[in-house]
Amino acid sequence: MSNFSANKSGMSTQHQRRQSMPAPAPISTNVTPTIIATPPSATGTGILGGRFHSRHPMLLHGGPTNRFSAAFESLLSYIPRRRRQIRYPLVVGLGLYFFLVYLYFQDASTWTAIAGFKIKNLSFNWDTKRCSYRKDPMLFVKDSSSVLVIWEMNCEITEMDLVWSPVEAAGSKQYQQQLHSSGGEPNVASTTINALDKTHVVYTATISGIPAVNTNITYSVHPPKILSHLTRTYTFAHLPNPPLLKDREIARFGAISDNQCEVKQFFKVLKAMTEHHKVDYLIHAGDAVQEYDNLDNWQTDFASPLSYFRIGQTTPLIYTHGNHDYDVTGEYPYTGKRTWHAYTVAGVRFIVLDSNLDRREQDTWLEEELKSEECKKAWFRVVLVHISPYTQYWEKTAWEGKGEKHWGSFIRDRYVPLFQQHNVDLIISGHQHNYMRGQDDQMVYTIIGGAGGQLDEEQVEDYPAWVGGKVKFRHHYVLMKITGDRRLIWEAYDADCGSRLDAFVLHSRTEV
Numbered sequence: 001m002s003n004f005s006a007n008k009s010g011m012s013t014q015h016q017r018r019q020s021m022p023a024p025a026p027i028s029t030n031v032t033p034t035i036i037a038t039p040p041s042a043t044g045t046g047i048l049g050g051r052f053h054s055r056h057p058m059l060l061h062g063g064p065t066n067r068f069s070a071a072f073e074s075l076l077s078y079i080p081r082r083r084r085q086i087r088y089p090l091v092v093g094l095g096l097y098f099f100l101v102y103l104y105f106q107d108a109s110t111w112t113a114i115a116g117f118k119i120k121n122l123s124f125n126w127d128t129k130r131c132s133y134r135k136d137p138m139l140f141v142k143d144s145s146s147v148l149v150i151w152e153m154n155c156e157i158t159e160m161d162l163v164w165s166p167v168e169a170a171g172s173k174q175y176q177q178q179l180h181s182s183g184g185e186p187n188v189a190s191t192t193i194n195a196l197d198k199t200h201v202v203y204t205a206t207i208s209g210i211p212a213v214n215t216n217i218t219y220s221v222h223p224p225k226i227l228s229h230l231t232r233t234y235t236f237a238h239l240p241n242p243p244l245l246k247d248r249e250i251a252r253f254g255a256i257s258d259n260q261c262e263v264k265q266f267f268k269v270l271k272a273m274t275e276h277h278k279v280d281y282l283i284h285a286g287d288a289v290q291e292y293d294n295l296d297n298w299q300t301d302f303a304s305p306l307s308y309f310r311i312g313q314t315t316p317l318i319y320t321h322g323n324h325d326y327d328v329t330g331e332y333p334y335t336g337k338r339t340w341h342a343y344t345v346a347g348v349r350f351i352v353l354d355s356n357l358d359r360r361e362q363d364t365w366l367e368e369e370l371k372s373e374e375c376k377k378a379w380f381r382v383v384l385v386h387i388s389p390y391t392q393y394w395e396k397t398a399w400e401g402k403g404e405k406h407w408g409s410f411i412r413d414r415y416v417p418l419f420q421q422h423n424v425d426l427i428i429s430g431h432q433h434n435y436m437r438g439q440d441d442q443m444v445y446t447i448i449g450g451a452g453g454q455l456d457e458e459q460v461e462d463y464p465a466w467v468g469g470k471v472k473f474r475h476h477y478v479l480m481k482i483t484g485d486r487r488l489i490w491e492a493y494d495a496d497c498g499s500r501l502d503a504f505v506l507h508s509r510t511e512v
Helices: 003-020 067-076 081-125 172-180 225-230 263-276 295-308 360-371 373-377 396-401 409-421
Strands: 133-143 146-153 161-167 187-189 191-197 200-207 215-222 232-238 249-256 281-284 317-319 341-345 348-352 380-387 426-430 435-440 443-448 470-472 476-483 487-494 500-507
Touching (some): 081 295, 133 232, 146 215, 161 200, 187 200, 200 215, 263 476, 263 487, 317 348, 341 373, 348 373, 360 373, 470 500
Parallel strands (some): 133 317, 281 317, 348 380, 380 426, 426 443
Antiparallel strands (some): 146 200, 161 215, 191 200, 249 476, 435 443
16 A cells, blocks of 8 residues: 555544544533632732732732832832843842942042052153142141141242232132232242252242131242243131130041051042041141152152142141151151141140150250140140050060160150140040050040051050050041030041041030
């Protein structure tokens, strides 16, 4: 038989089988259907029903319906229905991705700024830039009525003037009006020039005779007309006396120390401080650089970060020298030729000492200063000295083997009794790279050496002054506020996460 005949026979057999199959039973119309109760969210009448119906098992079993869950489910609803089973991992993954991108660009902005500091410095060192500013003007408090202005260029300009004038409010328009108004001639400060080498020319001028009232001071660096593009104008607050405003803050001081060669961490400290607080003055307790004679350190690790956040130009520094920024010649071209000195700012008498100089001349000066009327009448007496009387954390090998335990010991032996005798309220120090607060009777000791240097966690001493106090092994900065009701408010902040590490309040002991 042919294949065609066989196939035809098979087809006829299958047709016969289909005809022999029984017909399906008729559908009964008398059966009552069973109705299953459905949650409101599944029928579209609940809080989440408009979007999710009965698709989500959590909603069928009485899942969370609070505001957060509703917002989260609303966000997830934009994912196509066919991918609902992977929406949670997808959203979590996307969130993690964007968070990592955010962290990358946060860190990238820091590295970009630091790279800019290095490239700018190299271009000046290679003498490839035309006459310009290496370091923008920086302000240092000199005394109660004087502020030192220091800037650096890669060229020497003999006709470089600094003019200044008190103004009611900052602003270039008002400043120019005051300059050209009849009888309103600006004050001109003489400028001295110190050429360290061909590409490091330091200019220094002093704004002196500032009125003894709280005001804003606007100053300008004026080169010759042919170099008018180098003109710089800035404004800063001058607060020599506390106003009689009991219900408000009258001055804010930022406080840092020991940034040294860790420019990345120093950048983060300055960024955290400037993003969250506006300060009128910046206290620096020393060790701004690692190597004093290294001019690149002063450029990239100190001046450039301060200029990046416009701190140096608009915020006068209250500065003391540490062991790393100690000049054996006593010249100090970048911070001012000063050793020990004192001045009053916003009711606070700052007594700045030099822990590098164990000299009887400093002892005599300190005794006279503590007995002075300016010191006695101040609301608060604050000592700024780099090495604390009670350094407690250091490297054990250097502490014992290299004799570093004796550094600044004269501060503890000869000066602490004077502080106690003359009602000093607060001692601010650095040198030790962490944060500490202690107390001896009514005098508070603080160490704020956390602006960048590697943290010190090795305990080498156990002084009673720190018992019951605070110690934090974190990079940080301090905000010190003076209020009209004669309070000093101290707050220390973690520079990495922004949390507050410590806080205390001092009330003035000076009789009105």
